[in-house]
Amino acid sequence: MNLPIYFDYSATTPVDPRVAEKMMQYLTPQGHFGNPASRSHKFGWDAEKAIDEARNNVAALINADPKEIVWTSGATESDNLAIKGIAHFYQKKGKHIITSMTEHKAVLDTCRQLEREGFEISYLNPQANGLIDLKELEATIRDDTILVSLMHVNNEIGVITDIATIGEMTRSHKVFFHVDAAQSAGKVPIDLAMMKVDLMSFSAHKIYGPKGIGALYVRRKPRVRIESQMHGGGHERGMRSGTLATHQIAGMGEAFRIAKEEMSIENKRIEKLRNRMLAGLQDIEEMYINGDMKQRIAGNLNISFNLVEGESLMMALKDLAVSSGSACTSASLEPSYVLRAIGRNDELAHSSLRFTLGRFTTEEEIDYAIPLIRSNIERLRDLSPLWEMYKEGVDLNSIQWDSH
Amino acid sequence: MAYSEKVLDHYEKPRNVGNLDKNDSSVGTGMVGAPACGDVMRLQIKVGDDGIIEDAKFKTYGCGSAIASSSLLTEWVKGKTLEEASAIKNTEIAEELALPPVKIHCSVLAEAAVKSAIEDYSKKQKA
Numbered sequence: 001m002n003l004p005i006y007f008d009y010s011a012t013t014p015v016d017p018r019v020a021e022k023m024m025q026y027l028t029p030q031g032h033f034g035n036p037a038s039r040s041h042k043f044g045w046d047a048e049k050a051i052d053e054a055r056n057n058v059a060a061l062i063n064a065d066p067k068e069i070v071w072t073s074g075a076t077e078s079d080n081l082a083i084k085g086i087a088h089f090y091q092k093k094g095k096h097i098i099t100s101m102t103e104h105k106a107v108l109d110t111c112r113q114l115e116r117e118g119f120e121i122s123y124l125n126p127q128a129n130g131l132i133d134l135k136e137l138e139a140t141i142r143d144d145t146i147l148v149s150l151m152h153v154n155n156e157i158g159v160i161t162d163i164a165t166i167g168e169m170t171r172s173h174k175v176f177f178h179v180d181a182a183q184s185a186g187k188v189p190i191d192l193a194m195m196k197v198d199l200m201s202f203s204a205h206k207i208y209g210p211k212g213i214g215a216l217y218v219r220r221k222p223r224v225r226i227e228s229q230m231h232g233g234g235h236e237r238g239m240r241s242g243t244l245a246t247h248q249i250a251g252m253g254e255a256f257r258i259a260k261e262e263m264s265i266e267n268k269r270i271e272k273l274r275n276r277m278l279a280g281l282q283d284i285e286e287m288y289i290n291g292d293m294k295q296r297i298a299g300n301l302n303i304s305f306n307l308v309e310g311e312s313l314m315m316a317l318k319d320l321a322v323s324s325g326s327a328c329t330s331a332s333l334e335p336s337y338v339l340r341a342i343g344r345n346d347e348l349a350h351s352s353l354r355f356t357l358g359r360f361t362t363e364e365e366i367d368y369a370i371p372l373i374r375s376n377i378e379r380l381r382d383l384s385p386l387w388e389m390y391k392e393g394v395d396l397n398s399i400q401w402d403s404h
Numbered sequence: 405m406a407y408s409e410k411v412l413d414h415y416e417k418p419r420n421v422g423n424l425d426k427n428d429s430s431v432g433t434g435m436v437g438a439p440a441c442g443d444v445m446r447l448q449i450k451v452g453d454d455g456i457i458e459d460a461k462f463k464t465y466g467c468g469s470a471i472a473s474s475s476l477l478t479e480w481v482k483g484k485t486l487e488e489a490s491a492i493k494n495t496e497i498a499e500e501l502a503l504p505p506v507k508i509h510c511s512v513l514a515e516a517a518v519k520s521a522i523e524d525y526s527k528k529q530k531a
């Protein structure tokens with residue numbers, strides 16, 4: 001077992017060695033390095049073949065038509081292209097968009113930009129379990145609503161949005177539906193022949209593919225039009241210009257192919273490990289699980305350890321690579337906006353840790369982590385004046401703190 | 405973020421953790437910060453008849469730099485007069501621990517904790 005142990009699979013994943021192997025075939029003079037847009041020679045044809053194969057593999061995982069896949073640089077770009085693309089193309093129909101407060105910044109910041117351009121955005125507040133209230137969503141749809149954009153799986157708390165039901169709702173209201181599936185592809189079954197999703201964002205590096213490549217699914221039947229954001233040689237049927245990154249795309253395709261093949265077995269294995277970790281931590285006093293535990297991906301565990309400050313806990317757990325909702329660990333000075341949105345107070349948001357497990361997580365790693373976490377929580381609580389007061393029965397809310 | 409060796413040392417082996425009897429008239433208690441901001445420090449000093457701080461204890465809820473700042477402070481105040489202790493500046497703490505700019509507030513909080521503990525002690529003497 002190597003230290004530190006990687007428990008941050010939602011931030012990114014290592015590239016699967018099989019994927020790296022595949023990518024290497026499209027770079028060197030001996031490989032298929034050609035420009036897939038070159039139509040006049042074998043170098044181009046070989047590269048194009050690799051692109052087609054990858055497109056088929058990505059489409060197969062989500063049961064879509066390969067023609068519905070547009071390559072991008074990642075989910076951030078896909079989110080931008082989907083949301084701005086719809087907004088700009090259909091703005092004559094209406095300028096109202098619905099999203100939620102717990103979306104990834106790639107969606108929230110794109111919406112902020114559209115607000116500056118005169119669009120109106122409604123930000124749904126999820127319930128305490130992190131899930132969107134479908135009735136509230138339906139009540140928010142107006143005559144001038146053109147788009148609903150919701151994530152399939154939340155990156156912090158791992159909860160799964162019921163996109164099949166929402167798709168029926170948006171379709172019946174004639175509103176487009178965009179789903180950020182960066183955290184769900186390869187983890188949750190997606191069937192776009194059944195689900196009435198119009199646009200879906202993907203990223204390769206969350207499912208054992210390389211960083212810097214992603215895709216946007218754009219439905220053909222019924223047809224969805226978007227205004228392109230990147231202009232140039234007219235690649236990807238004019239929706240996203242730029243020479244295709246053959247090795248990156250081949251890597252993404254291979255990652256999606258492996259995911260389709262191994263997903264169901266892998267999920268069972270990861271869920272067992274996650275539950276083992278939870279069982280080892282469950283009886284710690286004053287621990288709170290963030291997000292619904294049933295409607296949740298297998299590999300996510302997000303826990304607040306009340307009255308332990310998150311950054312000091314991360315420091316104690318330097319052998320574990322985890323992420324925290326604490327403000328100290330991020331560039332901003334606010335604790336996790338996702339945890340705040342689901343109603344956690346600042347203290348609980350500050351004291352949260354996100355463990356995300358994946359393909360290379362082992363039982364041995366889980367068993368190493370549990371006692372390490374337990375002993376350090378105990379140690380830090382022994383150091384904490386708040387813990388002492390809590391144990392003496394002092395109501396911490398009754399105290400006048402001097403905020404600074 | 406990388407921590408300085410001194411921060412790590414205090415964090416891993418915090419000095420003078422614990423409590424002094426807050427009802428003892430020779431003990432001054434200072435508690436500063438707020439849970440919502442991510443740090444709360446409690447510093448206690450015990451002052452001898454000669455006006456010299458003979459013991460100090462702390463407990464801190466906060467990041468590693470906050471824990472290190474308060475731990476260091478308990479070492480520094482011991483053996484000092486109240487006047488000397490209240491002259492300790494946050495910049496000296498920040499310098500000793502090599503705190504990065506984003507962690508300066510931890511040293512500010514530590515300075516405030518000493519002042520608050522001394523104030524509490526002085527109040528008790530007047531009462």
Ligand SMILES: Cc1ncc(COP(=O)(O)O)c(C=O)c1O
Pocket residue numbers: 011073074075076077104106151153154155180182183202203204205212213214
């Ligand atoms: C839900 C979600 N959307 C979008 C992104 C951004 O993806 P990318 O890094 O491919 O731009 C991420 C990853 O950080 C994510 O978790």
